[in-house]
Amino acid sequence: MTTFIDSNALLMSQMMSQPMLISSLLTHAKNNYGTTEIVSRRTEGDIHRYTYADCEQRARQVAQMLSRLDVQPGDRIGTLAWNGYRHLELYYGISGSGSVCHTINPRLFEEQIAYIINHAEDKIIFFDITFLSLVEKMVPQCPTVQHWVCLSDKNKMPSSEIIELACYETLIANENGDYAWPVFDEFAASALCYTSGTTGRPKGALYSHRSTILHAYASALPGSLSISSAEVIMPVVPMFHVNAWGTPYSCPMTGAKIVFPGAKLDGASLFELIDTEQVTMAAGVPTIWAGLLQYVKEQNHSFHSFKRTVIGGSTCPPAMMASFSEYGVNVVHAWGMTELSPIGTVAGLKAVDLQKSKSEQNHILQKQGRSLYGIEMKIVDGEGKQLPNDGKAFGDLMVKGSWVISNYYRAEESPLVDGWFPTGDVSTIDADGNMQITDRSKDVIKSGGEWISSIDIENVAIAHPAVLIAACISVHHPKWDERPLLVVVKKTEILQDEQSLKKDILAFFEGKVAKWWIPDDVTFIDQMPLTATGKLMKLKLRELFKDHRLAQ
């Protein structure tokens, strides 16, 4: 039972009371790291470099420009842009002046993009040249948008027969930067980011200045992403994807040099930036790193400054961790979601772990890690009863904390359960607080009342030499309710007949998982159905195989 103490019964402190506002991050960077560089690969094609002092000046010009375009505090302003310095200026110019920076994911389906612009009622959209044709399709569908501003030099501006385009650099040039950041409530909305669920409409997470700054503090800690002025950080994860995991905030907070890769995320382009800008840490998803590693291997290159890569979004395959390790790069596992700003946990070693064997260490580092201070986690069973943190029991992962949403933007009903946010992930938590995702709640297979982790099944399957991609889904079973079916994309060079391959794969599971976890059947397809953001669509697979007959 939690008790509450009324403020009248307390002695109040005598410390300065000032709101935590996002603008102060950039002011801090200007005052303490004014000459530190921000380097960007531009959509115009060249490399752009300037400093935190320059960025802060131009962010104030952005704020003035917004005011001239009649933007009011609280208005939503959209961006359709890659990672770059202008996007960073928009982050600060918009949020710093009390408006809401709505980063739109251009990889969503067009109807989703139109839906979220209308749902947010964006007043202006700032977009990179790359997205002109997308914007041209949006214009007739998005009546709330009063200005479409292209993030381009004046002499590189594209022309459009459909819409009247404004030029960002021309608008900025009209302003002198003589602007003081306003002061307001730290619980005010600062940014808006929609989730791209596999079902239903996209839903918006509306962050606050307070939540953003607390997330930046916690995520920059040495046990988290370890961001400091001695580091050169390359956020490969897009700024339209949960604010590039908060790096646009944690880097100015700590004075880290930033390297923005723009639209070019191929191995050669990323390697060039890492090498020439002496990047020490990058953040991204496994698919990006696969391209980088392949390029480095093919070209027989090596890394000089590059020490760490933070991987989120999905689990890093152990083989990729080993490859990075050969190049002297440590993989840091992080777990999060849009509703968590996004970081909830980061994997790491304690002082006592440093004495352990490499394989024991890897066992810890392959988990999703411990919660950052500011986030609490628990796992519960189907009835909401808390399960033990013993590393074995797995249940629905619930979180709460200072940078977790309490509701979606403009949603009626809160998703919270007794004050906790249900993540939709199924996980274990060990006695040391290490969380490990075992499944998505909707993907877990409920066989005879017991749960089977589809991810554990897939991890075994993927180790089989003939398997390129594997997905484990539940299919209806008359006796057990649900049983696992393994869906496999074979490697192209595999010529073995499917019937005998199926037997091989099923035999491969023996001794690796509990007997009753072994799939009832294996089926082969040519390619996996993917969402707009490249995630496996298990829902689609379940539809596809809903009539699949298992042997009784």
Add this chain to the structure above:
Amino acid sequence: MTTFIDSNALLMSQMMSQPMLISSLLTHAKNNYGTTEIVSRRTEGDIHRYTYADCEQRARQVAQMLSRLDVQPGDRIGTLAWNGYRHLELYYGISGSGSVCHTINPRLFEEQIAYIINHAEDKIIFFDITFLSLVEKMVPQCPTVQHWVCLSDKNKMPSSEIIELACYETLIANENGDYAWPVFDEFAASALCYTSGTTGRPKGALYSHRSTILHAYASALPGSLSISSAEVIMPVVPMFHVNAWGTPYSCPMTGAKIVFPGAKLDGASLFELIDTEQVTMAAGVPTIWAGLLQYVKEQNHSFHSFKRTVIGGSTCPPAMMASFSEYGVNVVHAWGMTELSPIGTVAGLKAVDLQKSKSEQNHILQKQGRSLYGIEMKIVDGEGKQLPNDGKAFGDLMVKGSWVISNYYRAEESPLVDGWFPTGDVSTIDADGNMQITDRSKDVIKSGGEWISSIDIENVAIAHPAVLIAACISVHHPKWDERPLLVVVKKTEILQDEQSLKKDILAFFEGKVAKWWIPDDVTFIDQMPLTATGKLMKLKLRELFKDHRLAQ
């Protein structure tokens, strides 16, 4: 001109809103670092070790015990204790239950201690056995104190003919720990710490839960003290001295193992703990480190795990930085004060600095460093006009931020000037934000309207081979108003006559400082007057030499 935006004009966010409370630090440590150790050298003589999980359990027992002793939220509870696990339990048990943890500095003069206990109206005093005779003197002078509780095992309890003593372990054993931390306003007072000024009455800084947690976040960052679960931290700076620079909060936040040295701060005892407990970082003042280095040198020992030492309180002599460096230990300079919780700045290298020469790096690392995010700094002249951050201009250092006091406890008049706290230090700030203390405001020498830094003069003097300690003070001058006088304690082995030594020392300044900065005279004394906490009392020196006649 700062503008304020009213909350009604803003869009409010939809994030969870929960107060930042100190109890959550220890809960976090229990959940994520439950098995991590806290090791203490006890006043009973032995080494004690337990875990964060144990500490959290006993902190809840402390909270129950306080309630049984009729402590109400907001009540001040005093401690007279060394660094150890029981003191940590008190920090959390007291603050966590909504009361105020008043750490009393036993090194103050007795009348000062009585004054602050009475000023704070402490209801209970918890004290280490070491302080029994002090406590016996306090009892008749401190009528608000209802219980004097000795931090001791039952079978080691001392006896007193003067007062009735309670035993901490007996009181704790009465409680079962079935207690839930209460929830309340994050601006509530959590701890109280009095400054030991060289003039006037001690003044209390009344910290909040919010200020303490924000300070912990900022001070644990990799560019600050870099505290993580991979580190083993030894706070040598006392928990009665500005909360041991916040380490009792930043260590549980990040899961660092803590090693408490108790009352034994000699070189041999500290080395033993560093060596056996594999301490990676320690925090303290130069006098402590001089003893440690001397012991290590004499015994021909070396450090294995020890990587960093954080030095605050006063500037680390370059010779000590070099000695540590020989042993593979980096010195990290920090600056702060009681009114800042305490950390304001930490010195460190940026990515571009890593390419520079060792001597250029040392030049940066010898400064007091950049402000943590959350603290703003400026320097002003005698009229309050802001001076440039050019590394040359020096003026009164003013600060503001989330962990700076707005007033002293129960003081009528706020010390703030236009919302800024005047630190009483005189400093420069360079274009990179690096602050360097040049003097205390009251020690700066005002010669013909221009300022002379007494610390710069002393730094030159101390490099002279005959000088053991030097202090530069102002004496009245009929023409220039003030002129510098150098007061010197000679090394014992120096036999040179004082008249010729004086000439040598004055000649030593030539080319090292501006000609008009060279002291007008040198005078020799046997020893320097010190304050209760071991600081040089320049006020006393100025009194001693107020009639000193300078050549015109």
